[in-house]
Amino acid sequence: MEKNERVTQRRELLSLKSNVDRGMRDLAAGRVVDFDVNRIIERGKRHLIRSSISIK
Template sequence: MAEIERLTITLPSDMAAAIKGAVNGGDYASTSEVVREAVRDWKMKRALQLQELAALKTDIDKGLADVAAGRVRDFDADRIIERGRTLLASRSPSA
């Protein structure tokens, strides 16, 4: 079993009320359970953010390498806008 450490936290009254409401409503057995679930959710969200940032950094590095190697095209805003519209249209549900 994981080692348990007691922490004291300070929350705004609306957050404290939401936690107490979840416990009083029977969704959780204790305020500690609510906070543990919130921390688990935060950790998962943070891990996804870090993965997305790493992927973005990889894309930026690839783009910079392409520029350095001369693998570039002239900027064409109209072409980019048209491509975006095409992608958007392919994702939109048909009426």
């Protein structure tokens, strides 16, 4: 493995670790909710309505 590849791999690993750490902090703080498809759909519909109103 070349040095550049190792540097890139290390950077990606550190980024992943940072994301996991942030997720664990969110979980500990109670900012994580169960995955709910219907909630996501409703949120998308509200966003679409707001977007179409602001375009007019």
